[in-house]
Amino acid sequence: MLSVEHLPVLVVVISMLSSFTILIAGWLNKKSCCFISFATILIQFIMSLFILHHVTTDGPIIYWLGGWSPPWGIEYVVDALNAYVLVLLLFLALVCVTYSKRNIEHELPHQIVSFYALFQLLITGLCGITLTGDIFNMYVFIEITSLSAYALIASRGKIALKASFTYLVLGAIGACFFLLGIGFLYAITGTLNIHDLSLILPSYYENRAVQAAFVFFTVGLSIKMALFPLHVWLPDAHSFAPSEISALLSGIIIEVSTYAFIRICFSVYTVDFITRYVPIFDFICWLSAIGIIVGSILAIAQYNLKRMLAYSSVSQMGYIMLAVGLSTSTHSPLWGGLNPALMHIVNHALMKGCLFLVAGAFIYKAELWDIADLKGLARKMPYTCFGFTLAAISMIGVPPSVGFVSKVYIIFASLDAASAGHPAYIVFVAVLLFSTLLNLVYFWRVVETLYMKGEDIHSQSVKRDELPLSMLIPVLILAALCIIVGIFWLIEMPLPVFDQINALFGLGEYATS
Amino acid sequence: MIAEVESLTPVIAILCPAIASILIILFGKWPNIREGWTMLAAVLQFLIVISMVPVILEGNIIKCIFFTPFPGVEFGFSVDAFGLVFAITSSFLWILVSSYSIGYMRSLHEHAQTRYYFCFAWAIFGAVGIALSGNLLTMFIFYEILTVSTYPLVAHDQTPEALFAGRKYLAYLLTAGVFFLAALIITYHISGTMDFVNGGIPNLAAEASRATLMVLFMLFLLGFMKAAWMPFHSWLPTAMAAPTPVSALLHAVAVVKAGVFGIIRVVCYIFGVDLMHALGLGLVLISIAIFTIIVANLFALAQDNLKKRLAYSTINQLSLVIFGVALLTPAGIEGAMIHIPFHAFMKITLFMCAGAIMVASGKRNISDMAGIGRVMPVTLITFTIGALGMCALPPTAGYLSHHLLVHGCEEAGGAISYFPYILLIAAILDVMYFFPIIYIAFFKKPEGGSKLKEAPLFMLVPIVITATCSIIFYFYPDLFYMSDLVETAMSSLNIGGGVHP
Amino acid sequence: MILIDEPLMFAFVAFWIIWMAIFKTPPGQWLIRLCEGPLMTFARYIDFHVMKLAAFFVWVSTNPVAAMRIKGKEVKLKVEQPSITPEKAAEYERDLEEIHKMQPQREPMVRLNIGTALLLILVFIALYLLSMFIGRWLAP
Known part of the structure; x- marks a missing residue:
């Protein structure tokens, strides 16, 4: 009988093995690649559900790779935060792989095998980042993720190569910063294990190298997660990748970097360090507030749908990082601590995933990239466009969608922080509300073009030209979840998982001060 | 003592249009069945809503709570007498307008009818949801649903003009939604509750400074841009690009009434009359209302397009409701509350007449309508009844609410006891722009022979019903329990006759 | 009453x-x-x-950047207006006309070149190092 303790490592291992299997199987039969990938991710997803269940009921899972005990060997530690992100990540991957079958056959007919091999490798990397309890191991997985992402973005060739190269250079710089941070910490503490570090570090908090390491981590991960002034690579990369990869990039890859950031901030370092020695969160809050506005304004300026969505991701990352930045100064059981951030990670994955998949659908059907070309598509592809509309009104934040809930929670968090010693944070309320309006401007433009524009409105005979089911179902699932999960948040908050995460890091109502 | 009755009735009432909308989509290819579902849902909803009346009249509140998103804020319905007034109005008029829509849409061979009925059902879902909701959060959710679902109706024609109207509509109303959201969040942050409480949230005054409360009230007021108070009214005349049934039900009843409904809720159930007095906000509201009443009437005088003229008249009448509630006296608030259903019935008559004229003759401008009353007598007679109501003349419902408002001014005392003269001026202006229409339609000679006839029966019957109702209200204001419900609402509010400073 | x-x-x-x-x-x-x-x-x-x-x-x-630039030019011309001599008036009119005709170009698809991006990052590192060192020097 397989016990749950072994699942974390299995999630990573079977994913990696499957990547090689795809390479071999694809040699014999191209069609098999997608199924292998699908099956693997499905199994991983089911495992992750078991892990989440186990973690929330019985506490963290700790697994020593090869039986080596921690300071020397690599350790996988799964607590509520990992498990939560892992489930989300595998869910979105499952949706994207379902969608990719027809799309890849159409778009990259000659690269099916390499696409799926890389895709699986990407998933491996992402799972690795979330599961590992070793900071150097995390770096390795970040590199695996990034390398496969570079290749996947470049897979269209031509102009995508340039976008991919930009991403590569900047991603490499980000990884360098991260590695530099690890180096500093290792030089001082002599350990790479996260738990170990958290025990040793507090006595070195005065040390400048330790503080510098933290700043290096921050800058490195800020590049990876496209925090406002370092977002420059994102629009190019996201708009030229194949759509399911765009969906993953926007929906989960930058979020996993956020996860890494949260892990570094609260597991390697502590709340105490962040509030007392390097008070960087205040700065991050303001940066993300600017990012929210600038990202939205730049999104308005776009005429290419995928590029517009990419800029919207910059703005949405601002939401997440704003929520992370507020986490140390809010103490409510509902919107205190990391709750709004974790909530918006899910929400953004659902919304942006759906939007990118729909954008991909338009490209799949008729090579339509520009918003102005989408005239009257709602009559040809009613279900797809309905999905887009649901996700778009979620982005705008019309209740009871997910966007509404996270907006309200972040507003409450900033009000909370404003009344708890940061009066200037009241500005964030205005920023969030204003960004709602900007979102309205650029999403409604698309919806209007889909539904209300186009010739021959009176002719009854428009030929339906709907997506194949294997692409339509993922879109509709994500779109439906945009509403269902929104209602779920309203009903179920405070979630026990979130409670455990806050308790773990001493945030929110568990803050000790 | 107010008893709270737990019941699922409000949910069933809300679900009627929601389920109907799905059926409408499914049966989109068979127009008769599709419209059958609309009618059935409308009738069912009305019956369910009316079935709640006896419980409410005993002074009880029907509650139905689903979940608690934030501590102290429950998502769910809480039906009181005032909410029921609005719910009955909009659900009853939905029946009539559905029938009218069938006639209108089929006569004009409009496109995308399935989308039209689908969105219409959701708009009613939103409107009745607003009426039955028991706190600001629930109200906000339905408020936004109402905004979004009416957009496709406004932009229905898909001409550049209609698209522009739709864009303007959304730009105004979703911006308003943002202000509303800010206001409700601040309310919650200050007082820890969002419930509508008779006489206002008790701890609101104690927890916040005067300036904060002023800002909060302005945010609420901006949030209720749906009430089309000036200078934020210009979406309403522009939205007249929509098909006439939409203008009739939504821009005379559901959407705009949701705005004034919200203002009354905020004044009486969030701030409370005493706090409004203490802050001097009543005068602010009165000034806005008077400005709107007069200027909207002047604008109406200048319009030649019948629907536009009616739109400005709507703006004027909405501000009459705001005026009533701003008096902060029992009679004033009662007048405001009762004016919601009364004006709804009268204005819908006028709009439906305008649509009937358009369907039968294709005429939109008043100056073209010479002699039209002779060929379409039924339509124009009902129009006259509606117009009399707008001018607050007997024997129509408008006279009653006007009477109450004048009474409210008298109760308020001080300088306000001279305000009936402003109402008089408004009524005189009403006469000046409604009577010429009647004169032109009945007494002017038509140019050239016309082969016009009355609009289809589907359209005519609803018009006659609403016009008759507007008259019945004058003799028997308790039709649909309206006056009883308002009395109940007033007695639970329990306002003393205050005196303005 | x-x-x-x-x-x-x-x-x-x-x-x-x-x-x-x-x-x-x-x-x-x-x-x-x-x-x-x-x-x-x-x-x-x-x-x-x-x-x-x-x-x-x-x-x-x-295109916010281009639009702002055009607007800036227009404002500059308007400010100069009082000091315009009659001889130059025609030229001024023409300039103004031209600016009114200018439309912000749509942003090209690939906007960022790697050099800019690198420069940006280097500036950030420099800023960071600067703050580190200043912090150390100023530290008691």
């Missing part, structure tokens, strides 16, 4: 009907003309400027 208000109302209606019967045209033509003329002109003026403002935002949003 009620006694005064409502009879006045009825009196006006009666007056209106009698006036109509005699003159065949509604009373208060001056008011209607006032509304149709000055009042509507004023309303349209306001509306026009609001729409112009909205249109300006749309115009800016196509």
Whole structure:
């Protein structure tokens, strides 16, 4: 009988093995690649559900790779935060792989095998980042993720190569910063294990190298997660990748970097360090507030749908990082601590995933990239466009969608922080509300073009030209979840998982001060 | 003592249009069945809503709570007498307008009818949801649903003009939604509750400074841009690009009434009359209302397009409701509350007449309508009844609410006891722009022979019903329990006759 | 009060009907003309400027940087206006005309080149190092 303790490592291992299997199987039969990938991710997803269940009921899972005990060997530690992100990540991957079958056959007919091999490798990397309890191991997985992402973005060739190269250079710089941070910490503490570090570090908090390491981590991960002034690579990369990869990039890859950031901030370092020695969160809050506005304004300026969505991701990352930045100064059981951030990670994955998949659908059907070309598509592809509309009104934040809930929670968090010693944070309320309006401007433009524009409105005979089911179902699932999960948040908050995460890091109502 | 009755009735009432909308989509290819579902849902909803009346009249509140998103804020319905007034109005008029829509849409061979009925059902879902909701959060959710679902109706024609109207509509109303959201969040942050409480949230005054409360009230007021108070009214005349049934039900009843409904809720159930007095906000509201009443009437005088003229008249009448509630006296608030259903019935008559004229003759401008009353007598007679109501003349419902408002001014005392003269001026202006229409339609000679006839029966019957109702209200204001419900609402509010400073 | 208000109302209606019967045209033509003329002109003026403002935002949003540059040039020319000599007036007019014609270009698809991005990152590192060192020097 397989016990749950072994699942974390299995999630990573079977994913990696499957990547090689795809390479071999694809040699014999191209069609098999997608199924292998699908099956693997499905199994991983089911495992992750078991892990989440186990973690929330019985506490963290700790697994020593090869039986080596921690300071020397690599350790996988799964607590509520990992498990939560892992489930989300595998869910979105499952949706994207379902969608990719027809799309890849159409778009990259000659690269099916390499696409799926890389895709699986990407998933491996992402799972690795979330599961590992070793900071150097995390770096390795970040590199695996990034390398496969570079290749996947470049897979269209031509102009995508340039976008991919930009991403590569900047991603490499980000990884360098991260590695530099690890180096500093290792030089001082002599350990790479996260738990170990958290025990040793507090006595070195005065040390400048330790503080510098933290700043290096921050800058490195800020590049990876496209925090406002370092977002420059994102629009190019996201708009030229194949759509399911765009969906993953926007929906989960930058979020996993956020996860890494949260892990570094609260597991390697502590709340105490962040509030007392390097008070960087205040700065991050303001940066993300600017990012929210600038990202939205730049999104308005776009005429290419995928590029517009990419800029919207910059703005949405601002939401997440704003929520992370507020986490140390809010103490409510509902919107205190990391709750709004974790909530918006899910929400953004659902919304942006759906939007990118729909954008991909338009490209799949008729090579339509520009918003102005989408005239009257709602009559040809009613279900797809309905999905887009649901996700778009979620982005705008019309209740009871997910966007509404996270907006309200972040507003409450900033009000909370404003009344708890940061009066200037009241500005964030205005920023969030204003960004709602900007979102309205650029999403409604698309919806209007889909539904209300186009010739021959009176002719009854428009030929339906709907997506194949294997692409339509993922879109509709994500779109439906945009509403269902929104209602779920309203009903179920405070979630026990979130409670455990806050308790773990001493945030929110568990803050000790 | 107010008893709270737990019941699922409000949910069933809300679900009627929601389920109907799905059926409408499914049966989109068979127009008769599709419209059958609309009618059935409308009738069912009305019956369910009316079935709640006896419980409410005993002074009880029907509650139905689903979940608690934030501590102290429950998502769910809480039906009181005032909410029921609005719910009955909009659900009853939905029946009539559905029938009218069938006639209108089929006569004009409009496109995308399935989308039209689908969105219409959701708009009613939103409107009745607003009426039955028991706190600001629930109200906000339905408020936004109402905004979004009416957009496709406004932009229905898909001409550049209609698209522009739709864009303007959304730009105004979703911006308003943002202000509303800010206001409700601040309310919650200050007082820890969002419930509508008779006489206002008790701890609101104690927890916040005067300036904060002023800002909060302005945010609420901006949030209720749906009430089309000036200078934020210009979406309403522009939205007249929509098909006439939409203008009739939504821009005379559901959407705009949701705005004034919200203002009354905020004044009486969030701030409370005493706090409004203490802050001097009543005068602010009165000034806005008077400005709107007069200027909207002047604008109406200048319009030649019948629907536009009616739109400005709507703006004027909405501000009459705001005026009533701003008096902060029992009679004033009662007048405001009762004016919601009364004006709804009268204005819908006028709009439906305008649509009937358009369907039968294709005429939109008043100056073209010479002699039209002779060929379409039924339509124009009902129009006259509606117009009399707008001018607050007997024997129509408008006279009653006007009477109450004048009474409210008298109760308020001080300088306000001279305000009936402003109402008089408004009524005189009403006469000046409604009577010429009647004169032109009945007494002017038509140019050239016309082969016009009355609009289809589907359209005519609803018009006659609403016009008759507007008259019945004058003799028997308790039709649909309206006056009883308002009395109940007033007695639970329990306002003393205050005196303005 | 009620006694005064409502009879006045009825009196006006009666007056209106009698006036109509005699003159065949509604009373208060001056008011209607006032509304149709000055009042509507004023309303349209306001509306026009609001729409112009909205249109300006749309115009800016196509490419904020370019739009701002164009606007900046326009403002600069307008500031220079008082010092324009009659000889240069024609040239000035032409300049102004040209600027009005300029439209912000749409952003090209690949905007970022790697050099800019690298520079940006280097600037950040420099800033960081600077703050580190200053911090150390200033530290007690």
